[in-house]
Amino acid sequence: MKKVLRGVVIVALVAVMLLGLTACNKYKWEAVGPLTNGETQGNGTLAVAQDGYLYFVNNVADDASLTKDQNEWGANGFNGAIMKSKINADGTLGDAAIVVPKMFYTDTTNAGLYIYGEWIYYVARSQKTDNKGNLLSSLEFMRTLTDGTKTESIVIVEDLSTNYIFTSTGLLYTKDSNIYYVDLTAKKFKATEVVSEYTDILVSEEDLCMFYTKASDNEYVQGNNLGVVTSTGSAKIIISESAYAPDGVDYRTNPSTLFTLDIVGYNAKDNSIYYTKTCKDADAKVATIGYALPDDYSFNKANEIQFAKKALSTIYTLGINVGIVDVSSATIASYAKMDDPLVENKSDELTLSSTITILYEEDGYAYYLESSKLYRANLFVAGKVNKNAYEEKVSNVTIGTKYGAPSLLNGYLYYESSDDATYLSRIKMEYNEATQDLLKGYIVSGYKAYTYPEDADYVINKDDEAIKDKVPACVTDADLETYISKHKTTKE
Numbered sequence: 001m002k003k004v005l006r007g008v009v010i011v012a013l014v015a016v017m018l019l020g021l022t023a024c025n026k027y028k029w030e031a032v033g034p035l036t037n038g039e040t041q042g043n044g045t046l047a048v049a050q051d052g053y054l055y056f057v058n059n060v061a062d063d064a065s066l067t068k069d070q071n072e073w074g075a076n077g078f079n080g081a082i083m084k085s086k087i088n089a090d091g092t093l094g095d096a097a098i099v100v101p102k103m104f105y106t107d108t109t110n111a112g113l114y115i116y117g118e119w120i121y122y123v124a125r126s127q128k129t130d131n132k133g134n135l136l137s138s139l140e141f142m143r144t145l146t147d148g149t150k151t152e153s154i155v156i157v158e159d160l161s162t163n164y165i166f167t168s169t170g171l172l173y174t175k176d177s178n179i180y181y182v183d184l185t186a187k188k189f190k191a192t193e194v195v196s197e198y199t200d201i202l203v204s205e206e207d208l209c210m211f212y213t214k215a216s217d218n219e220y221v222q223g224n225n226l227g228v229v230t231s232t233g234s235a236k237i238i239i240s241e242s243a244y245a246p247d248g249v250d251y252r253t254n255p256s257t258l259f260t261l262d263i264v265g266y267n268a269k270d271n272s273i274y275y276t277k278t279c280k281d282a283d284a285k286v287a288t289i290g291y292a293l294p295d296d297y298s299f300n301k302a303n304e305i306q307f308a309k310k311a312l313s314t315i316y317t318l319g320i321n322v323g324i325v326d327v328s329s330a331t332i333a334s335y336a337k338m339d340d341p342l343v344e345n346k347s348d349e350l351t352l353s354s355t356i357t358i359l360y361e362e363d364g365y366a367y368y369l370e371s372s373k374l375y376r377a378n379l380f381v382a383g384k385v386n387k388n389a390y391e392e393k394v395s396n397v398t399i400g401t402k403y404g405a406p407s408l409l410n411g412y413l414y415y416e417s418s419d420d421a422t423y424l425s426r427i428k429m430e431y432n433e434a435t436q437d438l439l440k441g442y443i444v445s446g447y448k449a450y451t452y453p454e455d456a457d458y459v460i461n462k463d464d465e466a467i468k469d470k471v472p473a474c475v476t477d478a479d480l481e482t483y484i485s486k487h488k489t490t491k492e
Contacts, residue, residue, distance in 0.1 A: 046424055057082055058080065211227070225261075261276070323345075412427065
């Protein structure tokens with residue numbers, strides 16, 4: 001990204017918009033650009049594209065001490081707001097403006113925005129307070145038209161760490177180990193409990209569903225069930241506690257047929273789910289399993305694929321017909337299908353300097369985070385870990401994952417910038433292997449002119465041209481000192 005936005009224009013626009021707000025119009029906002037309603041890219045992340053516009057969460061900060069006044073609609077300007085920028089033909093962004101003047105917030109990692117039709121769906125701290133006027137730990141699910149002119153409240157949940165998914169017709173969310181569904185097509189929004197007392201959950205952003213495990217409804221049965229809640233709010237048990245009992249065998253009195261299941265992964269490309277099985281009998285048989293889910297989520301134990309005779313807790317999935325990768329430690333290895341139930345088909349091991357989080361694969365390379373930095377390597381060859389993989393550091397930016405996982409959108413990696421007070425940033429993923437120049441990150445909402453004091457005891461880093469004589473267009477006074485401190489060098 002070679003060009004940056006002119007923050008002066010952005011600040012002027014926001015100032016005009018803020019003057020139009022009044023306390024009695026909690027959800028009133030001026031029109032921002034056209035009303036878009038086409039297909040979207042990036043749903044469930046912090047940056048979503050639609051009809052040539054990018055909608056993004058400007059920055060997300062810890063708001064544990066947020067006051068009621070600070071939480072008002074339009075009270076914080078750029079801070080935590082959802083913004084809208086035009087995507088130019090060359091990929092640069094322009095005409096940035098606030099479309100939702102409300103602080104986006106959730107304690108859940110991997111949460112984000114959703115856009116369906118002409119509505120932006122999101123979550124923020126609610127205005128509910130205790131008898132002393134302090135904000136309660138509650139979230140408000142909301143939606144706003146893509147031009148910002150109308151906002152509706154959907155439901156308030158007394159849980160800051162709720163898991164959630166917006167679908168085109170409904171909202172799924174969790175509270176107190178229960179899963180709820182709200183029909184967004186109804187005249188009035190009403191939450192309905194669809195699963196109670198789950199023990200574990202895996203949220204699939206790609207297929208817009210929630211997989212869960214829960215104890216058997218029969219308290220005398222020690223096994224558990226694995227189920228799914230679909231995008232329409234219907235719940236279905238996929239694997240029941242009796243699934244492994246042969247015909248004619250009472251699973252309640254034969255512990256060798258009872259297992260505890262724990263979900264460890266999902267691959268949307270082939271609709272496969274991965275889980276560990278721990279037998280309840282004295283032998284304590286353990287396995288890591290993959291299962292390709294039919295469209296109706298039916299189960300046939302003969303179609304389970306065993307990859308390991310141990311419980312792998314943190315995996316990266318290569319596909320049900322390829323294998324899985326154990327990424328629970330700095331030493332990684334892949335596991336293919338076990339043809340012999342007693343012999344693991346494990347690759348050679350590759351030891352890296354620390355644990356990694358694999359983001360995506362492209363052109364024979366896996367791009368991943370290691371100690372919050374971006375690397376790439378030819379980690380896999382023919383579905384197996386390559387013990388001779390060559391690791392390259394492709395960027396020196398610090399990538400945060402506390403509020404939202406990095407996402408790839410139209411050739412740009414969007415991420416929470418730990419270098420820049422959690423402002424959403426992006427990297428143009430065009431690594432030049434010949435020159436090996438490190439990729440630089442840029443604040444998505446652009447920069448504004450700023451004159452550093454001549455008598456300051458610091459200078460801006462010479463290699464940080466992106467912010468020389470600039471600061472982020474949306475930086476607050478509170479963030480300014482922190483921002484400068486991360487980019488300055490003490491004068492010699």
